[in-house]
Amino acid sequence: MRVVFFTPYYKQNRGNSTTAKRLEHGLSDKVEFxxxxxxxxxxxxxxxxxxxxxxxxxxxxxxxxVQWAExxxxxxxxxxxxxxxxxxxxHSLTEDEERYLPLLREAKAITVFTQEAKQMLVKDxxxxDQSVHVIPQSIYLPNDHTIEAFTLPEGYPKLLLPAGIRPVKDVLFALESxxxxxxxxxxLRFLIVGANLNEEEFERVKEAENKYEWLYYLPEVELGQMKKLYEWGDVVLNTSISEGQPTALLEAMSFRKPVIARxxxxxxSIIQHGMNGLLxxxxxxxxxxxxxxISDQETYKQLSDHGYQTIIENHTIKKEIDSYLKLYKEK
Structure with a gap:
């Protein structure tokens, strides 16, 4: 089977490219991708x-x-x-339903990451119901044996926030806390890692970095180098106003790091509050x-262990790839 996969990004390290690279890894030996x-x-x-x-x-x-195709x-x-x-x-579908809905109506299948997203498409x-399929995301961090060109600060607690710098990610929401x-x-050390996707937000981040000696900003790193960041952090944060299904939280859980998310x-869709993370x-x-x-070792261990179990049970790459293969063959 020959499949052409259209992704907005592949080179730049952001959510869409992470998804694309993961599916390429899992599917390229099964179809002509x-x-x-x-x-x-x-x-x-x-x-x-x-x-x-x-x-x-x-x-x-x-x-x-749709914008590119037009x-x-x-x-x-x-x-x-x-x-x-x-x-x-x-955001986009809510703002311009007439523009985007025709593509979805004509699709042989639509996949979303969560049941809530499916219900939105079906009810709203x-x-x-038969055309919309829930396929949760999985984890794929390739091994990168190149020498990392960045150093990470020492301290405790080390708080990591991986996110592209744009308004919806609201990376400075945590500043007051x-x-x-x-x-x-x-x-305390707080590290924001992600591409500059909005100049105004980026300037705010740089101003905060200059003002607070415990706040650090690191531009986007290669997907294969994210392992070093998850090993460094004690806790991983997500402050996004809205999300699809953030792979950074899943990746953190796979490294047994507690996650705290808005x-x-x-x-x-990932976090059961008080069980495998905190909201x-x-x-x-x-x-x-x-x-x-960070003050209670028992809480830290419970969230870490249950988070890791969430990955094993619901977010393995085999389950994700098998689900897409099934849809490919049906279509």
């Missing part, structure tokens, strides 16, 4: 030739794809599957959550 990162490459003859020969198209992030006058003349994350579902947008915590824990449907709504709750986890 051709990738086209449509936000990074210009339309070219090679892509058009592969589209002619393809049996199936697989589209990641429908709103970005601009380049691309017509989909083969069966296609759409995989949707958080931003296109929670009239898609059929961490200022209080830095008075309790004099060796309450939204994507984060809540917060306010800066006050975040402050107490972090303090509790």
């Amino acid at each position: 051709s990738f086209f990162p449509y936000e990074e490459l210009s339309l070219n003859f090679t892509l058009l030739e592969r589209m002619v020969k393809a049996d199936l198209y697989h589209i990641l992030h429908f709103s970005r794809f 601009k380049n006058e691309i017509k989909l003349d083969k069966p296609y599957i759409v995989t949707s994350g958080g931003t296109d579902l929670n 947008y009239g898609l059929t 961490l200022i209080r915590l830095s008075n309790d824990f004099l060796e 309450e939204n449907p994507g984060n809540a 917060f709504q306010s800066q006050e709750e975040l402050y107490h959550s972090i303090k509790n986890v």
Whole structure:
């Protein structure tokens, strides 16, 4: 089977490229898989030739794809599957239903990461229950044996927040809580890791880094180097206003690191509060959550162990890849 996979990003380390690389790793020895990162490459003859020969198209992030297809006058003349994350579902579809819904209605299958996302498409947008499939994300961190070009600060507790710098990720939401915590824990370190995707937000991060000696910013790193970051951190945070299903939390759980995340449907699809992680709504709750986890070894171990068990039970790459293969063969 020949599949052309359309992803907005492949080179830049962000959620869509992580998904694309993981599926490439799992599927490339089972189908003939051709990738086209449509936000990074210009339309070219090679892509058009592969589209002619393809049996199936697989589209990641429908709103970005629709915009690109309109601009380049691309017509989909083969069966296609759409995989949707958080931003296109929670924002783009709400803002311009007429523009994006036709692509979903004509798809042979739509895959989402959570049951909540499926219910939204079925109840709010009239898609059929049979056409929308829930396939949770899994973990894939390739081994990278190159020499890392970054050093990490020593201290305790070491708090890690992996996220692209843009408004929806709200990476400085934790600042007020961490200022209080830095008075309790004099060796506290807070590291934000991610690409600069919004200049105004990026400037705010750099200003905070200059102001607080315990706050550090590291530009995006290769996927294979993320292992070093998860091994470094004591706790992993997520402060996003909205999420699809954040792979950073799953990756942290796979390293037995406690996760503390802002309450939204994507984060809540992974975290059972008090069992395998903690959810917060306010800066006050975040402050107490972090303090509790790093001050109580029993709580730390429970969240770590249950988080790891969540990965083993629900987010293995074999389950994810088998689910996509089944859809490919059905279509």
